Amino acid sequence: MVKSDNNIFECNNITVSFGSVHALQNVSVAFERGKIHAVVGQNGAGKTTFARVVAGLIQPSTGKILVNNKQMLGGDVKQARAAGVELVHQSFALPPSFTVAEAMQFGASNGKIYSRRGLEKFWQKHLDNLGVNVKSKQKIKDLPVETLQAVEIARALISDAKFLILDEPTAVLSPETTDKLFERVRQLKQSGVTIILVLHKLKEVLKIADTVTVLRGGKLVQSPISCENIDVKKLSAMIIGENASQNLANSNRAAPSVAIKPDTALDIKQLSTIKDVEGAALTDVNLTIAAGEIVGVAGIEGNGQRTLVRAIADMVGIKSGEIYLNDQNMTQMSHLERRSNGLRIIPFERNVEGLSLSSPLWENWSIRNYLQRPIFSLIKPKEDRKACNTNLKKWNVHYSNVDQLAGSLSGGNAQKVILSREMDDEAKLIIAAQPTRGLDIGATDFVWKSLRKARDNGCGILFISSDLDELFDISDRVIVFLSGQLVGEFMPPFDIKKIGAAMIEADL
Amino acid sequence: MEEMIIAILRSATPLIYVTLAGVIAQRAGIWHLGLEGLMIVGACSTILGIVLTGSVFYALLLACLFCILGSIIFWFVVEKLKANQIIAGLGLTGLGLGGTTLAVEAIFGTPAAVNAKFGLPKIGYVFGDIFGAFNGLSILVLLMPFVVFGMWLLICRTRLGLQITASGEHPFAARSVGVNPSRMRFIALMIGGVLCALGGAELAAGSLQIFAQNMTAGRGFMSFAAVIFGASHPIGAMLAASFFAIVGALGIRAQLVFGDDVPHDLLLGLPYIATIFGIWLSAKLRGGAKAVSGFDELRD
Amino acid sequence: HTQAAGDNGPVDSMISELKKLAAEKGFTARTIYAKDPATYETIFRTLGEAGAAVVVSTFNEVAEPFKAVAPTFPDTNWIQLFGDAFEPPIANVVSVSYDYYLGCYLSGVFAAHVSATGKLGFIGGISIPPINADYNAFKAGAMSVNKDIEVSVAFAGSFQDPAKGLEVASQMYAGGIDYIQTDSGATDGGIISAANEKSGRMVSSLDPAQYELGPKSIISIVGLDFGASLANEAAAALKAGWIGGQHRSTGLGTGVIDFILSPLFKEQGDAGINAKSANAAAEVAKVRAAILDGSLKVPFSTEL
Amino acid sequence: MNMQFITIFRALLFILLALALCSVIFVIAGFSAVELFESIIDGAFLRNGAMKHALRWAAPLFITSIGVIISFRAGYFNIGAQGQFYIGAIFAAFTAEWLNGAPAFVVIPACFIAGATGGALWALWPGLLRLKSGADEVITTLMGNFLASLILIYVTGGPLKDPSGSGQQASSRPLDEAYRLGNSYELSPTIIMIALSLGLFMWVIANRTTFGVVSGLAGRNATMVEWQGTKLLRVGLASFLISGGLAGIAGTVELMGPNGRLAAGFLPAHGFTAILIALVANLSIAGAAIAALFFGGLASAALYIPVMSGLPASAIEIINAAIALFITAKSKFLDKLFSLGRAKWKK
């Protein structure tokens, strides 16, 4: 590493461990002033951890950090902010009950008593100056994700940030808004701010960054690499490692199966729901999924994908319309009855909706069976443990015993536990909601294979993903949701432009 | 009418102080079921302070000191040892109730009620005869609206308030702007300690000059309910606490009016029923507020 | 004792008299506050096993535990204050009953004479049978003077809640009541405070120690010299030749219970009231005589 | 298992810490901590028949604490065991009064059914308020305790009042000897049998039925259980009802056993102690049996201390409170051990 006055940031031999997990090991990086630096790596590579170390949120166990050639204590957010470092989080860190103005104020530096009106006016001006289209008296919890992000960035910029870190800012954005974001980032660069972007999509990296830094398994692979000298192929080899990249199954997928089977797995007719707690209400949705078909759902988060899943699972009130599973009218049936008729769900949030992390594996695995029985029926835990053991082995889960807590598994293995529970032989319709979110390439590949296998066995599959590339690779058909309505249906070959446009139609 | 306002002010004021303590703790993310214990400590040390030092000032100081000490223990157990707030709060309450009894017994040899020669200064005594019928109330009653207003300013109109609220609602957000949630909880609990001391002092020495064992008689728990009912907003909490005080007064009225037809014991239950109603109503209106229950609560 | 100390009244005086007696006679005394009826029997048994010479306890609730325990410990002398006679008698148990309600009756008579508004109040700790009986007697006493007099009753819900006592009493006074008889332990303190707030408010409490808490408001007490009584009984039981299996009824006639006017009030109280109260006291004396000679029977009822 | 050992060790550590805090308080108050703890140990474990006394208090505490365990495992902070205990006893007392004269084999089971029903009903409304409207059960059950003690005062001084003598007792008539399961000075084998068989039965419910597993999962992650297709209402209500029912049975046991009658304000700290037992046992039923013995010993010591040493009985209340303050704490030191254990699992 070259010491240079032109570096805004330098770190030396940073190590961070969480228990036995080494999130960062001996990482040494330097970033040049006034440029856009990308940080890439697989899930769990340590990108977020790195960003948090820089922002002073995590104290590294060893190592030195310099910002503007000034030694930082590490683990001291105030000092880092004073030095001009600001972090915009992957999952936004704004208290939901606050108004925008309050959210801006609580991290700001003036501590006087304010009046509500004055505060709102003050921050409105600031937001307007930055071109953020939001009313400062709106509540955080009522804002869509793009706006949230804009507010976070605006907040990061109030205390004249010199060094802005954005952790996966594009994960929640549609292609159009991503472009807008990049435009902003470039402007910031013009005005002299140094920017670190943590990104997943390599195309985006090459589009915007000046340099790229690659992390793998908590170790630095190389940094900084000038973006002019590298292409997607080389970069992805660095990210997953040479060996792994050769072993990966041909992920340039099997051709979509066009052989539509005569049975329908799911038939939704004119479905309208009430507004769900966590998303838009559905209006007049018609959707059929054939047995042996994978239907992909595209759309910006919060446009009704979640409500669709919850409606199929009887978790949100239905206003009108009907739901058929395997040609049986399920509209009046409970979630449990639907499940006994072959409905299976891989839920959005693995650690919240999918597993109870502080319970043993075998309980997590057995619950689906248990719920099909009367509430006080006797069980034989020994046999259930055995059955769980056999099954998890079959699904290649790495664990040591079935009494282990689910929380002690790594993300990929945890997801496999859910797959093994939900993808049994009786499954007829599988809803896979973001099944690969947060998984690395190997585990992702495993999920894809499993879904394809289920499809070939005659299951209907509803596949929801915010990653369009993945969606196009795996789906036989793609539908698009916007504000709770099904606004488009696309057959392969998929045209990203058209689908992208459908996703944000209202914004155009 | 005037009589009634005085009566309500009198019974509501201690509740309001303690409720405010609960509000700020709640804001910081702590379900404070130790209010009852701190309140009795405040009441006891005020009276003992007056008896032993002969000075109201020192008595109040003593009350604040002990309540802050209790709050520090609570903070340590909840924050540093990550104990369950609800159980630890109940423990703090038990410690307060038992400890005050023990203290009185240790000092006077019997757990008898303690009478002080005088109580808190009265409004009329401090300001002269300008408040008419209200002269007989203690200065803490006069101070109460200002404290409520002050707490409102602090919580809703300052950055510290926002930081405290953020620490309870989204500790990670707080941490990521350089605020230490644990320290915010400390601040909140300390402020709460002082408020509990004032509430206890007003209860025992405002209109009375007595300490008796268990004299809080569930007021701390009722204050906690007022926190929830009042949406942990200082003004809302004040209204909720006043509501409970009014229901208590109506309960007495009901005894005098319907006492011949309805058993008195059941009429005495009215405040509790009102509390349950309040909790139910606020859950209906705002959705249930839920403590971080469970035993491995995931925070941050 | 089964009621918390801190009433500035019977329980406190009982404890202090016992301590005095113990100091004088040089024996060890333990006072045990048992608030939980489920533990009475165990405590008595433990005391018996520990070889206590005399066990004194209070109120009717201990009757059943006494029945169960006393026969097993014939060497211990058991005394139940404030209780009914045992049927059949137990050889080593003496019970003493107090007709406290008669004192309350007298208070009622007195109140009816001194009240200017014709409205009287009674505040109890909790609505339990003995307290109810006191109220009924108070009311009967007042009605015996003036059939139209209004008597209200309310309970604080606890014997240890002076703040509630204050609230209840304030409401009563605000509603025109000018004389309150208390019967609520430490809660009394709040009632006296309420009475102190305005002149013309009268309160009758239950122990001479309380006089100075309200020199201008405590006009009288329905006194119960519990401490003295306890000391007498305990001293007797410590002597050789104590005879158990008895029931003593004591109270109005023996000076243990009496309706007494506050000397402080006579000095400092409102002159008008004092004038009235002199007359009233004469009336009370007449009634007392009638009760004592049996010509007047005061009904006893524990129902509200 | 390693983990179980750590849990027990942790519980002991924090009980010690609590006792240390108490010692400080006692010394400041001018009492000798050593003397106090000596007499506690003496009273709880060493004196003549200590085991007998400890068991007498432990049995009902154990029954109530199983109920607490069931609802805590399911994730509901039902701290209303006290009220449910009272209402159970009241229902049983009414039944006994009503069936007075009938043969014991009719009356006793009827009382138990009534007691369980009473306790369950007193848990039902907070359960419904919680599950239907989200009203926090901590406060509602707490208020339920206050209400139940008022109701107890009312019935013992009113409808169930013992009319004997001058009628001044705030308690019900003593139960007919034939209906008693035991008295307060001999250990009743019947009660111990009832406690043990309930323990065994509930252990099966908690560890060998779908309800046990599902409610445990729901307690740790309700969202996940909902996504598995069940409405929490059924499991949740069942937990509330079972826990209330058990407290009601404990009330019945007290009524028909050692107490023999219903008296205003009996066992005022029963519910709170049962909660402590559940937590000390780390929500394990077998553990609760041992913890109940420990707290049963403390309870009997509480009666013994003031007799023998003149120390105030409030000392025991303080000890219980201090244990509550610390019992759910976690220590960094132990967590380190704990995470080592986990690392081994992870390979």
Ligand SMILES: Nc1ncnc2c1ncn2[C@@H]1O[C@H](COP(=O)(O)OP(=O)(O)OP(=O)(O)O)[C@@H](O)[C@H]1O
């Ligand atoms: N607070 C924590 N406690 C324990 N382990 C953690 C914690 N935070 C991160 N880790 C672990 O550290 C490793 C690096 O995590 P990090 O969040 O930095 O990855 P990332 O590269 O940002 O991944 P993603 O693409 O999913 O955001 C992972 O194995 C993760 O599980």
Ligand SMILES: Nc1ncnc2c1ncn2[C@@H]1O[C@H](COP(=O)(O)OP(=O)(O)OP(=O)(O)O)[C@@H](O)[C@H]1O
């Ligand atoms: N839902 C739950 N919530 C909290 N702790 C639980 C839960 N389920 C189990 N535990 C605890 O986890 C451990 C293992 O659980 P398990 O079901 O084997 O209980 P256990 O030890 O068999 O209890 P017992 O045999 O006494 O009923 C025990 O210490 C138990 O207390």
Ligand SMILES: [Mg+2]
């Ligand atoms: Mg990340």
Ligand SMILES: [Mg+2]
């Ligand atoms: Mg087991």
